[in-house]
Amino acid sequence: MGAALPLGEPAPLDGVLPVAVDPEAPFSVYLHVPFCRVRCGYCDFNTYTAGELRGARQDQYADTLLREVQLARCVLGAAGPLRPAATVFFGGGTPTLLPPGDLARMLDGVREAFGLADGAEVTVEANPDTVTDAVAAELAAAGVTRLSIGMQSAVPHVLAALDRTHEPANVATAVEAARRSGLDVSLDLIYGAPGESIDDWRRSVSSALALSPDHVSAYALIIEDGTKLARQIRRGEVPTPDDDLQADMYELADELLAGAGYEWYEVSNWARETSQRSRHNLAYWQGADWWGFGPGAHSHIAGVRFWNVKHPAAYAQRLASGESPAAGRERPDAEATELEGVLLRSRIREGLAIADLPAERRPAVAQLIADGLIEGRAALGGRVVLTLRGRLLADAVVRTLTR
Template sequence: MSPSVLPDGDPVPADGALPHGVVADPEVDFGVYLHVPFCRVRCGYCDFNTYTAEELRGERREDYPDSVSREIAMATRVLGEHRRPAQTVFFGGGTPTLLPSGSLARMLGDVRDAFGIAPGAEITVEANPDTVSVESLQELADAGVTRVSIGMQSAVPHVLAALDRTHDPANVAHAVAAARAVGLAVSLDLIYGAPGESIEDWRTSVSTALALEPDHLSAYALIIEDGTQLARRIRRGEVPAPDDDLQADMYELVDDAAAAAGFDWYEVSNWARTPSQRSRHNLAYWRGTDWWGFGPGAHSHVAGVRWWNVKHPAAYAQRLAQDVSPAAAREVPDAEARTLERILLQSRIREGLSMQAIPPVRRSAVAGLIADGLIEGASAIGGRIVLTRRGRLLADAVVRALTE
């Protein structure tokens, strides 16, 4: 949870304390996100808060765990007796595996010491396929990591080149084999709709991914973010913009192929072999539980309060070295904003959205959504909004119908 553009908000006190009277609920699940903001190269489509070595302005990667450790210590003071064990831990980025496995293990150990880690917790590390080995993954598994999410993106070289991805497609199979060898669950991440990608290219990527027999599959439509290199190239006419109709065909292809391989969708862009292999960490975001995001640009949500850290690793490290909260700003969404967010997020997941979450004035829209084939009629009768496949393709339209 670390987008590159931070919103405006209210100031945060130097000690990071929650607003007066706000107390974390021990009955609400708690997750930890650890942002590792380092990449070897900047991909042209990426809008995440990441930095290459040249962009760090003297901040050293090897010092990064020290800064995270300081923020973890601050979190223990903020939450005090109301802190509880982490149900999930997620190392995201960037490329977390650009750090030595020992550094990631140290950060995980700091989380364990500060909060505790619940029995059976899901602990995930994102990885590029050319940054892992049996030895590095064994060290992560020994530290308690349970799952690796591999950024495959495509199996077709010219598509990887269009995305500025530098790995050899063959490395994906090696990374999966290495993860399997040390007992880690495996997720593969794909992106579709890159400039020059055909439906046959996409078919190749999907079939290659499924042939590796992952436990979990993510497939995201390429979105052109303002300010990225790819957005500038499209604006100059150097490459075509994504084609909505082609992306819809690509979505149907991966959904059909995943189902044929024994996967069920559980969120618009995510499929798993069994319910136990769904990403529990990401489900926590969609369900609106609590999490603390550590690292530059990371976002957090505890007891209805949201805050986000300063973006640059140097600014982040400097604040923590002075024992000052790295939070740039925060907000406490009002009831209307919370309702909108709940509809936006929970309508995307397989379990659906309770009809009671929809403002009464908008419930009349449900019949039209059923008639248009966007939500399941039987589920609606049972009191829940569940998207059909057509509804998944038009999820934004469903949200608009339920909120505007």
């Protein structure tokens, strides 16, 4: 049911922000749908199966979330001019467990409260088994522009190791349904699962490419405390992921994707065209404002971070009482903001401006070039851009630039 919420100061019951907003700053919306049929063994997201809801009803969720949308309109309206949403992202959980009509009503609520920018990107995450022609068509008619499909692997024993329940063949069915409705398609993959070989991984990436998606995300499996997979590893039932094998898998993915015409634009993300990059995720990496709606969702507005109570029942109760569902908030200091900026901006293809680094840390750039971790030509142009080796050691690059 997700990692613990961060520490911070209590959020006010009316949700009022302590700062004014910049009317020129980009604004995005995240809509969290915290429902899953089965909990995957590796997942520590704030999600709930039917038996874990205790006091919350899935069929009432859209109405509950729309109360927070109205609250956000009041809070943001008091802090400055309302801005249209440049991107909207339905994440989870499995948003497509809700009827598409509920997702449409939630999107309509955002549209009515804030407006959508011209050409807004609207993404829905989906389990392949939940996408039909009818679902895709209804989402497209509602204004959704992009479907992000959780493929994870094309190999049955790897899906089983991850506790994924979808049928591999349904990935192609979901992609075809999305295409028929005019939706862009992103496929999500995970590598490094227990028992997964390099040949298994090659098969998964090749299978994804055969579907010609617009965008591919490939994430290394991370073992999170408190998950079923972490307990299995602790008991010796499955092996710990091999870092060297995961590095080989990443290099193979980059080779196959580049060979098929996909360009990396963030360490774990590739797109065929610049226009097909995930603008919503770029908003996070570039420090834009966003409001996260739903239990456990996090927001960032004008340098203030806040997060909602985790359980759907507590979330619904707060809103029914006319209170903000925010559990806490913080305003990171200059040092924390600088560290986060280096961490996020160094991961994207455009890189980090060397001029944004404190003067005393700029000499470290030369050593990173010598170590083959950043591109020398880009550094001469004033930016820190990771090489392939640097992408594998991105955390080390950040430590070097911030210590």
